[in-house]
Amino acid sequence: MTDRERTGAEPIAAELHRLAEIAAGILDGEDVKRIIHERSMRYVANPDPDHRFLAGDHYDVDAELFLRTKKLLLRIVRLGTLDVGSSVWVPVGQTGQVTVAVHNGVHRRYYTFGQLALPAPPEMQAVLDDGRIRIVLPDEQAPSLVTALAPVTDSLGDVVGVVELSAPISQTDPPAWS
Amino acid sequence: MGSGRDGWRLEAGSEWVARDPFGRVKASDASARVHCVCDESGRVLLRAARGGYASFRLWVIGAGEYRLSVEAAGGLEVDLFRAWYHRMAGEAEGEETAYCVDALVPVGPSAPQRLPDPDNAVEAQTQQEYWVDVFAPTDAAAGRREFTIVLTASGQRRQLPVLVDVLDAAVPDEDVIVCDHNSYGCAWLPAMYPGAFARCRDADDRSRTCIEILHNYHRLCREHRGLFSNLGAGHAGTFDRIYGPRTVGSGRDRRLADWGWFDRHYGPLLDGSAFAAASAGMPPARRPARPAWGVYTPINADWPADYLWWGQPGYDVEFGRCVGQFDRHFRDNGWTHTRPWFFFNHKKRYRWYEWDGDEPKYSADDAYVHRMGRLLRRAIDGSDVPWVYRMDASWQMARHFERLAGVVDFWVCGSFARWWPDEVRRVVERGDVVWTYSGTPGIAETSSALLEHVLRTWARGIHGHCEWLTTDPGEDPWFACTGAETGMLYPGGRFGLAGPLPSVRLKLQRNAVQDVNLLHARAAAAGRLDETRRRIAEQAGVVLWQPPPPVVRALPPEQWDSRNLAASQDDSMADHAELDPLWWLPVREAAASREGRP
Numbered sequence: 001m002t003d004r005e006r007t008g009a010e011p012i013a014a015e016l017h018r019l020a021e022i023a024a025g026i027l028d029g030e031d032v033k034r035i036i037h038e039r040s041m042r043y044v045a046n047p048d049p050d051h052r053f054l055a056g057d058h059y060d061v062d063a064e065l066f067l068r069t070k071k072l073l074l075r076i077v078r079l080g081t082l083d084v085g086s087s088v089w090v091p092v093g094q095t096g097q098v099t100v101a102v103h104n105g106v107h108r109r110y111y112t113f114g115q116l117a118l119p120a121p122p123e124m125q126a127v128l129d130d131g132r133i134r135i136v137l138p139d140e141q142a143p144s145l146v147t148a149l150a151p152v153t154d155s156l157g158d159v160v161g162v163v164e165l166s167a168p169i170s171q172t173d174p175p176a177w178s
Numbered sequence: 179m180g181s182g183r184d185g186w187r188l189e190a191g192s193e194w195v196a197r198d199p200f201g202r203v204k205a206s207d208a209s210a211r212v213h214c215v216c217d218e219s220g221r222v223l224l225r226a227a228r229g230g231y232a233s234f235r236l237w238v239i240g241a242g243e244y245r246l247s248v249e250a251a252g253g254l255e256v257d258l259f260r261a262w263y264h265r266m267a268g269e270a271e272g273e274e275t276a277y278c279v280d281a282l283v284p285v286g287p288s289a290p291q292r293l294p295d296p297d298n299a300v301e302a303q304t305q306q307e308y309w310v311d312v313f314a315p316t317d318a319a320a321g322r323r324e325f326t327i328v329l330t331a332s333g334q335r336r337q338l339p340v341l342v343d344v345l346d347a348a349v350p351d352e353d354v355i356v357c358d359h360n361s362y363g364c365a366w367l368p369a370m371y372p373g374a375f376a377r378c379r380d381a382d383d384r385s386r387t388c389i390e391i392l393h394n395y396h397r398l399c400r401e402h403r404g405l406f407s408n409l410g411a412g413h414a415g416t417f418d419r420i421y422g423p424r425t426v427g428s429g430r431d432r433r434l435a436d437w438g439w440f441d442r443h444y445g446p447l448l449d450g451s452a453f454a455a456a457s458a459g460m461p462p463a464r465r466p467a468r469p470a471w472g473v474y475t476p477i478n479a480d481w482p483a484d485y486l487w488w489g490q491p492g493y494d495v496e497f498g499r500c501v502g503q504f505d506r507h508f509r510d511n512g513w514t515h516t517r518p519w520f521f522f523n524h525k526k527r528y529r530w531y532e533w534d535g536d537e538p539k540y541s542a543d544d545a546y547v548h549r550m551g552r553l554l555r556r557a558i559d560g561s562d563v564p565w566v567y568r569m570d571a572s573w574q575m576a577r578h579f580e581r582l583a584g585v586v587d588f589w590v591c592g593s594f595a596r597w598w599p600d601e602v603r604r605v606v607e608r609g610d611v612v613w614t615y616s617g618t619p620g621i622a623e624t625s626s627a628l629l630e631h632v633l634r635t636w637a638r639g640i641h642g643h644c645e646w647l648t649t650d651p652g653e654d655p656w657f658a659c660t661g662a663e664t665g666m667l668y669p670g671g672r673f674g675l676a677g678p679l680p681s682v683r684l685k686l687q688r689n690a691v692q693d694v695n696l697l698h699a700r701a702a703a704a705g706r707l708d709e710t711r712r713r714i715a716e717q718a719g720v721v722l723w724q725p726p727p728p729v730v731r732a733l734p735p736e737q738w739d740s741r742n743l744a745a746s747q748d749d750s751m752a753d754h755a756e757l758d759p760l761w762w763l764p765v766r767e768a769a770a771s772r773e774g775r776p
Contacts, residue, residue, distance in 0.1 A: 048741065057739035059527040060540060066532035067488065074486045087529075100529045106414045113413070114528065 005138060008169050009146045013135045015080050016148035016165045020133045023076050023086075023163040029154030031065045032088055032161040035101040044117055045093045055116050061101075069102045077165065083107065087164040088152065089124060092117045098124060098162070107166045109142045124162050127151050131159045144168050186240035186331045188338045189305075190215050190222045193233045193686060194626045194759055198277050199263045199294075199303040201239070206624040209759040222340040225770040226254075226314040230349035230692045232342065233685060235261075236308040236327065240293055244331035246308065247288045252323035254312050254342060257461040258285040261307040261682065262668075263300050264621060264659035280621040280681045281655070281668040282309050284459055288330075299657070309685060312342055313464055320346045345770065347700075353691055354698040355635045356471055356642030357404040358613065359667060361395070361649040364388040364408075364418055370669035374676045385420050387676070389443045392420075394457040394677025395649065395667060396447055396470065401456065401463060402680060402688040403695075405471050407644070409521075413528050415480030422476030425484075425500060432496040434482060434503045441511075447473060448513035458677035459670060472517035472566070477501065479522060479531055494553060501557035508563045517611075519588065520554050521568040537572040537592065540736055544574075544581055551585035566611060573735040579605050590615050590644055597726035599638075606639055613642035618683070620661030624759050628683055630720055632690040633765065636698065637715035638722050639708075649678070690762060693769035714768065718761055 036044070036059075043055040073086040085107030089098045099117040110121060123134045127149045136147040145166045152161035191197075192213040196204040215234050216222050226232035236258075238244060248256040259282035266276040277300060285291070285308070294303035310327070327338040367388055368375040374391065378384045392408055399406035410421025420443040423434040446452030453467040479485055482500030487493035508518065522535020533543040551567055558565050567585060571578055572592035579589070579601050588611040595602055595614055606612050614635065619627040635643045651665025652658075656672065666687075667678040701710035715722055729742045 051739070051741045053740045056525075056527040057539070061526055061532050063532040063542070070532070071486055103529050104414070106412065106416055111529075 005169065009137055012082060012146040012167050012169065013137065013148070015082055016084070016146060016167060017133060017135060019076055019080050019084065019165050020148035020150035020163065022079065023073070023165065024133065024150040024152070026072055026076065027069065027088070027150075027152045027161070027163060029152045029158070029160040031069055032101060032152050033090060033154060035061050035065045035069060035088075036090065036099070037061060041092065041099075044099055045095050045097075047116060056114075066102055070104060073102065073104050073163070077104070082167045084165050084167045087111060087166075088161050089164060090161045091120070091128065096120060096125075101161065107145060107168055109136065109145050109147045109164060109166050124149055124164075127162045128159050138169065142166075144170065184240070184332045184334065186238070186244065186329060186334070186336060188327065188329050188336055189237040189239065190310075190338060191235045191237070192760070193235060193309075193689065194762060196235070196279050196625050196682065197237065197305070197307060198279075199298075199300045199305060199307075201237070201305050204278060204622075204625070206622065207626075207759045211758060211760045211763075213760050213763055217341075220338070222338065223343070224312060224340065225343045225345060226312055227345045227692065227696055227770065228314050228318050228320070228348040229316040229351065230314060230696075231685075231689060232312045232314070233689055234310050236310050236338070237305045238291075238293065238308065238329060239305040240331055241304070242331060243290055243292050244329060245288045245290055246285065247328045247330070249326045249328055251325040252342075253318050254314055254323050254325060254344075255461070255464070256325060256327075257311040257313070259283060259309040259311070259680070260285050260291070260295075261309055262656065263298050263303075263307075264655060264662070265300075265657045266622065267654075267658040267660050276622070278621040278659070279307050280662060280683060281651075281679045282681060282685070283673055283679060284461065309682060310340075311461075311685070312340070313461075314342070314344045315464070316348055318344050320344050345772065347696055347770075349692045350695050350699055351466055351468075353403050354695055355632065355640075355691065356613065357632065357687055357691055358642055358644040359395075359399050359404055359406050359648035360615075360644050360646050361406070361408045362647070363410060363412060364392060364420065366650065367391055371671035371676060373671055373674070385418075385439055386442075388418070389420055389439075391676055392443070393446065393452050396452060397455065397457040397463065398460060398667065398678050398680060398684075400453050400470075401460070401465060402684050403465075403691040404684070404687065405642075407472070407474060409474045409523060411474075411476050411478045411481065411523065413524050413530050415478045415485070415524075415530070417476045417481075422481070425482050425496075428484060428496065429487075429492045430495060430499075432482065432484075432499050434500050434507075437507060444473065445511065445513075448508070448511070448516050450515075459673070459675040460677070460680070469513070469515040472519055474521060475504070475518045477504070477520055479524060479535065485531075497553045498557045501554065505558045505561045505563055505565070509561060514562050514564070517564045517566045517588075519566055519568040520550075521570075522550070523570075536570050538569075538578070539573045541574060541577065541581075541734075544578075547582055548585055551582075570615065573738060576601050577735065583608070587611065589613070592616075594726075596722070596724045597730060599723040602638065602640065606641075611642070612640040613644050614640065615644040615646050618645045618648065618663055618666055620663040621659065621681075621683070622661055624757070625682065625686060626757070626759055626762050628687060629690045629762050630757065632687060632694060633715060633718055633720050633762075634722060636694040637711040637720065639711065690765075693762075693765055696769040697765075714765060717764055719757055 043058045048054045077084040085105035087103035097117040098120045131151040134149045147166040150163040151159045195207045224232040261279040262281040263277040329336040396406045410417040419439045426435045447470045450467045450469040456463045483496035524535045533546040566588035568588040569586040570590045590613045631643045647664040648666045651662035670679045701707045
């Protein structure tokens with residue numbers, strides 16, 4: 001990352017950090033951890049190599065919890081001035097993997113289209129472990145994105161999810177399809 | 179045929195049988211039957227209905243520089259295309275490299291060619307395949323016409339005479355089935371057409387270039403009796419500006435603005451003027467310029483209404499105002515012939531929305547469809563724009579035919595449709611549009627395999643078939659081809675064209691659509707349409723309907739999955755294409771017969 005890019009990323013990181021604090025305070029972990037149906041999560045956790053669409057075939061969500069979380073994310077990113085993609089990631093049981101429960105927009109650091117789950121990236125795992133916000137600057141994997149990761153906690157104080165807020169350094173129209 | 183002592187010669191053969199660059203018949207095209215397109219004297223014999231094409235494959239055999247030309251076409255129009263030998267990826271060590279033809283490069287009159295072709299770079303190539311299209315204009319008089327294909331090489335001329343029997347029958351301009359070539363957005367264009375985009379100075383140039391190239395895809399498909407469909411909105415609900423206007427304001431003040439790019443893109447498709455010209459580098463447009471059969475619109479769950487207000491009054495107000503404006507824009511411009519598609523492509527498995535707009539799996543999602551349908555009907559009330567609510571149906575198809583009657587009126591059905599003959603028939607009878615969808619057989623498969631879709635669609639009495647992706651032949655379709663199952667249309671950028679190249683598959687499909695047009699017209703005129711459909715399908719050996727697996731009878735669709743069905747909902751014909759490579763021949767003979775009975 002060049003000095004110029006770093007200078008461009010700093011104000012974006014600052015704004016994303018502010019939004020991440022709001023997300024951490026507002027999102028309800030009791031909702032978030034129940035968005036994906038338990039049965040669907042079992043299929044996500046145990047993919048069948050002979051039937052690659054099986055987990056998708058059984059994917060279902062609690063519509064009310066999904067919609068409430070989606071709308072909260074929409075409201076949070078509109079508190080800022082940037083074009084921000086927002087996602088909520090949740091752990092896939094005890095597999096060490098995470099999966100998206102809800103997302104908005106097109107900017108994202110981790111999700112690839114159709115992806116079922118992925119090993120928790122170290123920075124996301126760190127948020128799950130200690131409940132502190134992390135900023136991720138552009139890197140090889142996402143050379144044009146700045147990302148904030150915020151914890152989502154439940155009523156017991158456990159971190160049960162992570163909000164990803166990602167924004168491009170260059171705020172131009174992204175392609176709809178990639 | 180047309181051979182010379184110096185080794186140059188011309189050979190002609192069936193449109194359904196390909197060869198490799200060394201003259202061997204493609205393994206999957208080898209048939210126990212014989213289809214010779216020539217008479218005993220070596221003259222090619224063709225039959226062409228007026229307003230239609232007849233085709234054959236031509237092989238130039240020899241070594242060195244040569245030219246190919248057509249002489250005295252006698253009122254017919256003849257196009258030559260050089261077939262590209264796609265080097266197939268993935269051969270094992272020690273295994274011979276495999277080549278399959280598919281992409282077709284237009285050849286200018288008497289343009290110099292060379293064997294082996296240095297561009298195609300096939301080592302020790304001994305012959306070059308050409309595709310020959312012969313078009314009989316609608317005003318051509320019935321009767322025999324003759325022309326000659328001339329090979330000039332080593333200072334010698336070799337001639338291949340072609341006799342064309344122009345039929346009284348004319349291919350109806352309106353196709354009885356729609357062969358749909360689907361695609362997504364325009365983000366793929368810069369990589370496929372780097373030369374065209376390198377000349378762009380700014381975003382406006384890039385948008386203009388996208389539109390120009392996309393128009394050429396539309397043109398190429400239309401000329402080949404197909405439809406090009408290009409969905410602008412991605413799963414997140416966003417789209418590039420060429421696909422729709424902007425929204426301004428919110429709630430009661432929400433409105434659409436800036437139609438410039440949309441009009442530039444869609445105006446010529448909706449008034450038909452785009453089709454007056456040919457795709458870049460292609461032979462002239464020969465079909466009348468008419469508005470496109472149908473188009474995707476940018477409408478989705480998050481546009482033009484803001485999904486933040488879903489389930490609340492603001493969503494309904496924004497939707498009603500903006501979709502109403504969208505409809506009024508069509509009416510104001512006189513765009514009342516093309517069907518705009520109200521369509522949702524999102525699936526909950528992709529995590530943007532809590533309901534399936536595409537291939538709904540759960541009946542609980544029906545409420546969303548009903549709500550969207552009500553909003554649409556309210557917004558376009560009294561409009562003469564032929565809106566349709568398109569749903570791509572699979573799991574719940576049979577139930578949805580009943581539960582969503584009057585809401586959805588354009589069904590694009592997965593392969594599960596084969597289980598529901600009576601249900602499909604009822605939906606057709608009530609006036610809904612019914613298509614099926616699937617993948618496309620790859621280029622190593624039997625050349626005629628993709629015609630199964632054509633015959634099945636027509637014989638089932640439904641209206642069309644969508645090949646779900648036809649613009650992506652792979653990362654390197656030229657020298658490391660993986661089969662091009664998603665790419666019947668090849669990027670012409672490599673050949674300096676700002677538009678696509680046709681393929682053998684596209685040509686075969688066009689000729690087959692002509693055939694079913696002719697069969698349909700004759701059978702309908704004779705009052706024997708149902709009987710003819712049934713008989714032709716039976717004779718061809720194409721299975722139209724099948725009983726569902728037991729799990730379908732035993733469990734609700736919510737509990738079906740790809741494991742217990744042991745079948746994907748995406749029907750790839752390659753999986754069960756066991757027809758003889760020449761299976762279409764009797765269909766052709768019936769379609770192009772001089773006798774009255776099809």
